[in-house]
Amino acid sequence: MAPLKKFDKFRDIQAEIDRSGSAIFQDANGVEALIIKSPYQINYIHSYAEDSAFFLGLAEGHLLGSRCTNKECGFVYATPRGHCMECGEPTAWLELPKGGKLHSWTTCHFGSEAFLKETPYNLCLVEFEGAGSLLLARLKDCVESDLYVGMPVEARFDPKPKYSITDVWFVPAKGGSAPPKAGSSGRGRARP
Amino acid sequence: MATSRNRSSARRTSPSIHRPGPRWSGRRVYMVTGGVTKFAKAHPSMDFRLMVKRAYDQALAEVPNLTRDQIDGSRISYFSDHFTRQLKAASMVQDYLGLNPKGSVRIEWGGATGGECFQAGYEAVASGRMDVCLAAGFETMSRVQTWKGNEFIALASDTNFDFPLGGFYTGYYALMVIRHIYEYLRLGKFANVKDEREAQRLAIAEGQRIMSWVSVKNHLNALHNPYAQYPKKLSVDDVLRSEMISYPLTREQICTMSDGAAVAVFCSEEKAKEFTDKPILVKGVGTGTDTMRLADRPFGKVPLMPHESARDYEKLRYPGVHSFRAGRAAGLEAYRHAGIENPTKELDFIELHDAYASSEIQTYEDLGLCRYGEGYDFVLQGDPFLKQIQYPFPVPNAGAIPVNPSGGLIACGHPVGATGLMQGVFAFWQLQGTIAEHFGDPKLQIQGAKRGAIHSHAGTGSAVTVSILERGF
Numbered sequence: 001m002a003p004l005k006k007f008d009k010f011r012d013i014q015a016e017i018d019r020s021g022s023a024i025f026q027d028a029n030g031v032e033a034l035i036i037k038s039p040y041q042i043n044y045i046h047s048y049a050e051d052s053a054f055f056l057g058l059a060e061g062h063l064l065g066s067r068c069t070n071k072e073c074g075f076v077y078a079t080p081r082g083h084c085m086e087c088g089e090p091t092a093w094l095e096l097p098k099g100g101k102l103h104s105w106t107t108c109h110f111g112s113e114a115f116l117k118e119t120p121y122n123l124c125l126v127e128f129e130g131a132g133s134l135l136l137a138r139l140k141d142c143v144e145s146d147l148y149v150g151m152p153v154e155a156r157f158d159p160k161p162k163y164s165i166t167d168v169w170f171v172p173a174k175g176g177s178a179p180p181k182a183g184s185s186g187r188g189r190a191r192p
Numbered sequence: 193m194a195t196s197r198n199r200s201s202a203r204r205t206s207p208s209i210h211r212p213g214p215r216w217s218g219r220r221v222y223m224v225t226g227g228v229t230k231f232a233k234a235h236p237s238m239d240f241r242l243m244v245k246r247a248y249d250q251a252l253a254e255v256p257n258l259t260r261d262q263i264d265g266s267r268i269s270y271f272s273d274h275f276t277r278q279l280k281a282a283s284m285v286q287d288y289l290g291l292n293p294k295g296s297v298r299i300e301w302g303g304a305t306g307g308e309c310f311q312a313g314y315e316a317v318a319s320g321r322m323d324v325c326l327a328a329g330f331e332t333m334s335r336v337q338t339w340k341g342n343e344f345i346a347l348a349s350d351t352n353f354d355f356p357l358g359g360f361y362t363g364y365y366a367l368m369v370i371r372h373i374y375e376y377l378r379l380g381k382f383a384n385v386k387d388e389r390e391a392q393r394l395a396i397a398e399g400q401r402i403m404s405w406v407s408v409k410n411h412l413n414a415l416h417n418p419y420a421q422y423p424k425k426l427s428v429d430d431v432l433r434s435e436m437i438s439y440p441l442t443r444e445q446i447c448t449m450s451d452g453a454a455v456a457v458f459c460s461e462e463k464a465k466e467f468t469d470k471p472i473l474v475k476g477v478g479t480g481t482d483t484m485r486l487a488d489r490p491f492g493k494v495p496l497m498p499h500e501s502a503r504d505y506e507k508l509r510y511p512g513v514h515s516f517r518a519g520r521a522a523g524l525e526a527y528r529h530a531g532i533e534n535p536t537k538e539l540d541f542i543e544l545h546d547a548y549a550s551s552e553i554q555t556y557e558d559l560g561l562c563r564y565g566e567g568y569d570f571v572l573q574g575d576p577f578l579k580q581i582q583y584p585f586p587v588p589n590a591g592a593i594p595v596n597p598s599g600g601l602i603a604c605g606h607p608v609g610a611t612g613l614m615q616g617v618f619a620f621w622q623l624q625g626t627i628a629e630h631f632g633d634p635k636l637q638i639q640g641a642k643r644g645a646i647h648s649h650a651g652t653g654s655a656v657t658v659s660i661l662e663r664g665f
Contacts (some may be wrong), residue, residue, distance in 0.1 A: 010234040014337065026237040033237040040277055051352050079353055079487040104374070105512060106366035107439040109225050112343030112359035125371075125487060125513060134487040134513070136354055136367075145438060146394045149374045164356045179388030 048163075050082035053093055054118050059161035063098065065131055066091035080132040085111070098133075099173055100128040102151040107144050126153060126170055138169040146172060148179055214285065216529055218318030220463035222471040222664055224258065224457050226617035227251030231421040231452035231605030234334030239271070241288035243453035244328050246480035248289055251431045251455050258457065264322035265295035269309030269329035270609035271302065274344040275330055276341070285328060294348045295322075300437040303547060305329065306454070307610025307648020307657035313458045314474045314659070321367040323460045327616075330453035332606035341449050350485050362548070364448055364486060364652050369550035370513040373399035373440075376565040400440045402568045403549035404431035407444045407602060408584065409577055410542055410546060414599025416581075416635040420612075421450055421605030427454040427584055448545050450605030454613035456620070469665060470624045471494060475643065476530030476660035478501045480521025484654050486513050495520055497560035516551070516653030519558035526658040527560075535560050536575075536593045539660075540641040541622060543615035545649035552576075555647065559658070561593055565567055597636050611649035612657065619644045 006024040007013045011036055015022040021037045033077040036186075048055050066080035069088035077084075077091065084091055103125040111119050120140035139153065152173035161167045211596055229235070229243050238246070252258060256361045266289075268282035278284070282298035301308040306329045310529030313327030333341050334596035346359035354364075377395035385391035408428060414420035426444060434443040464471040485488055495517075498501060511517040523535070532538045542559070546552035555565040562570040570576065574587025576595035583590075598618040601611060620639050621630045628634035650656065 010236055010334065013236075025364070027237045029607065031237040035236060038277065046351075048352060055352075077488070079485055081488075085483070104367045104371040106363055106370060108358050108360050108363040108366070109436050109438065110339070110342075110360065110362070112346050113339040114343055115358045115360065116339055116581060118358070121358055123367060125367055132491070133489075136357060136487045137484070138357055145389075148389045149371065149378070150388065165353050166356055181514075 005031075011097055039055070040128060054080050055163050055165075055167070055180050057093075057165060058157060058165075061157045063096045063155050063168060064093050065096045065134065067094045074133045077133045078126070078128050078135040079133060096125060096128050099152060100126040100135075100170075102139075102147065102149055103127045103134050104149060111118045122147070122169060124153070138166060139171070140169050141171040150179070200448050204409045214626075217223070218315075219320060220313050220461050221317045221474045221622050222461060223474060223616065223661065224467045224471050225251045225255045226454070226456045226461050226466050226613075226620045227254075228454040228610070228614050229420055229452050229618045230419050231607055231610075231614070233421065233448070233450065234253060235246075235332070235451040236334065238451075239454065240330045240332050241284055243332070243451065244330050245286045245288055247453045247455045248326070248328060248543050251457060252460065253292050255457075256297050258324070258467045262291060262463075263291065263294065263324050263326050263457075264597075265292055265316065266300055266326040266328060267309050267312040267316060268296055269299040269305045269312075269327070269439070269613070270331055271300060271305045272394065272608070274330070274347070275334075275335055275341070287326075289326075291326070299329075299377050300609075301655050302650030302652075303545065303606075303608055304612060304648040304650035304655045304657050305609045306614065307545075307659065308479070308612070308648065308655075309609070310456060310612050310616045310646070310648075310655055310659055311477045311479070313456060315661060317460055319404045319460045323463045325458045326455060327458065327612075327613060328453070328455040329609040329613045331609045332451045333449035333607060338449060342471040345528060348554050353487070354356075354485060360438065361651065362438040362441055365548045365550055366441050367486060368513045368554070368652065369399065369440065369548070370396070370552065371512060372554055375508075375512075380387060380565060396440050399550075400575075401428065402430060402440075402571050403553065404428045405430045405571050405585065406546065406549040406552050406576075410549075410552075410596050410602040412581055412583060413578060413597055413636060416633045417599050417604065417618075417631055418633070420603050421601045421629075422448065422603050423599060424603075441550060442546060445602070447547045447601040450607040452605060452607035452610045452614070454610040454617055456613055456616045460509040465650070470626070471664040472620050472623045473662045473664035474659060476526040476528070476532070478522040478527070478529065479524030479656065480518035480525070481655050482511070482516070482518040482522075482653050484651070486652050489513050489517070492563065495524060497524065497527070497535075499560065500563065511653075512566075515554055515620065516558050516649070516656060518653050518656040519555055519647070519649065519658075521566065522656040522658040523559040526660050530660040530662070532660065535645070539593060539643055539645050541594040541597055541619075541638050542645045542647060543619050544595050544647045545596060545611070545615075545656075546596055547606060547649065549602065550594065552600070555649070556595070559599065559645070559647065561595075578636070578638075592597040594638060597638060612646065615646040615648065616659070616661070619646050619661050623661055638665030
């Protein structure tokens with residue numbers, strides 16, 4: 001058996017662990033630690049449960065929110081939930097408009113391991129007419145310098161749905177990407 | 193705009209935090225000692241048990257009359273089972289320290305795990321269940337690569353709606369600060385710029401510049417803290433030019449992953465006197481929560497601090513995604529418990545959860561150090577800076593209310609389950625006046641510090657703790 005390779009810089013160990021599965025780390029005080037590869041993979045049997053209709057809707061090109069069934073409340077959620085956060089009553093499904101406005105946005109140049117290959121990608125929070133909460137989504141077909149809070153955007157749906165939130169994304173609205181003049185709405189603030 | 197329509201949104205305030213608080217009838221609780229390992233990118237030759245043992249031994253060595261036999265039980269915190277792939281790791285700490293069969297429980301609350309553990313230790317004594325309680329926390333994040341670690345952290349976001357979009361916490365905080373900049377710089381300092389895109393770009397550039405001041409502050413302070421992971425002298429340009437991670441946040445504006453452990457020991461008044469002549473009173477505790485999904489945050493009214501007026505915020509829709517309502521709730525409860533009316537005047541320093549330079553600025557406002565909208569000017573005027581450190585820009589109000597004198601998470605590191613306890617230990621040493629002894633350098637000691645706060649924050653502000661500590665001698 002080949003002797004284990006020894007490293008005094010932790011960052012150098014990874015490649016060796018990937019290659020041979022084991023190595024020795026020696027710290028500044030001469031203390032040695034045996035390092036091994038410990039793989040872990042699992043496929044969950046993930047149920048969307050009460051959120052299922054939303055993901056089935058995406059597959060058919062529908063963007064579903066939910067509305068509280070309590071007439072006194074009637075809160076509209078752009079990210080659906082089975083029960084109302086305000087009053088606790090059940091909600092009913094409702095179709096959201098296909099377009100909205102950017103409430104906020106960012107460009108991610110890094111991401112979790114699972115998404116690194118997709119970088120850079122844009123995230124946005126979209127506000128919809130008539131809804132009291134927002135939806136988080138990917139934003140495509142635009143460059144960073146195009147984007148601004150208040151920008152009109154439209155939903156696009158994956159023709160080959162994966163039953164994931166990524167089945168819907170947003171793009172700048174056609175003919176609607178010119179910013180409003182100063183002083184108009186789009187501020188996210190209470191109207192007097 | 194999302195929110196001004198139909199709506200019932202006017203009702204979406206925070207009723208529970210407008211109520212007068214409960215009466216605090218628990219016993220007085222003192223922190224009598226603490227310990228912390230150096231936070232590092234990796235401690236491959238120590239596992240979590242040994243890290244906690246080192247911090248525990250340091251803590252006990254400082255109070256010779258306090259022996260293991262006198263500890264009634266423990267509260268042990270770590271954030272993620274994924275990082276070690278060892279479930280019930282807290283049990284292994286309990287037995288490594290030789291504390292069986294005393295009572296213990298594991299504490300987990302996302303990024304605020306350490307802060308919750310601090311308060312769980314306090315509560316075990318306040319309730320009368322224990323006279324002496326050990327609170328210990330750790331995280332070993334080096335056992336996976338950084339981007340896998342980011343994935344584990346992002347699993348603390350909704351896995352139906354949020355995680356599959358990129359699974360990246362820095363992205364979530366970037367969304368929040370873009371909106372914060374919009375609310376307070378675009379509609380503030382840049383309100384008169386006509387072109388919307390240009391106005392927003394100017395506002396973002398100004399926000400980035402000011403966030404960089406926070407990063408410079410925390411890294412520079414940490415040069416005098418031997419426990420810090422990344423002490424360094426940086427210029428504003430260094431911070432701005434570091435790698436863009438998620439626009440507008442650059443690498444130097446974001447904390448890193450760490451290995452580390454920290455412990456605190458809490459006692460009843462009677463016991464505290466047996467162990468130390470420099471006990472520190474836990475004067476107040478507060479916690480708050482908010483929705484897991486950013487998209488669900490309400491647009492209501494600001495729960496006011498005693499020194500604020502409803503007129504300050506007539507047009508503000510709160511918290512939206514620009515502010516942390518959980519932080520405001522935690523601050524309100526802790527201040528009420530401690531009898532604090534105006535935190536800037538009545539606190540000598542704050543160790544604040546600056547996982548991002550942006551969230552430090554947002555949190556100044558949540559904790560009432562300045563009004564909502566004043567966070568950027570608060571930095572430019574220098575209030576959260578230390579008087580005794582030379583910064584590469586003028587800070588006229590330095591010393592007003594130093595924030596993160598230790599260097600915070602950005603410079604000290606963020607081994608999640610240990611972080612809130614680390615803040616507790618640094619605050620404890622500040623109030624004891626023993627920074628010189630513990631850091632081997634007197635520079636960061638705030639002279640005459642009598643009362644300080646620690647603040648611990650979980651994923652996008654979904655949970656926050658604030659604890660107030662006061663010199664008890």
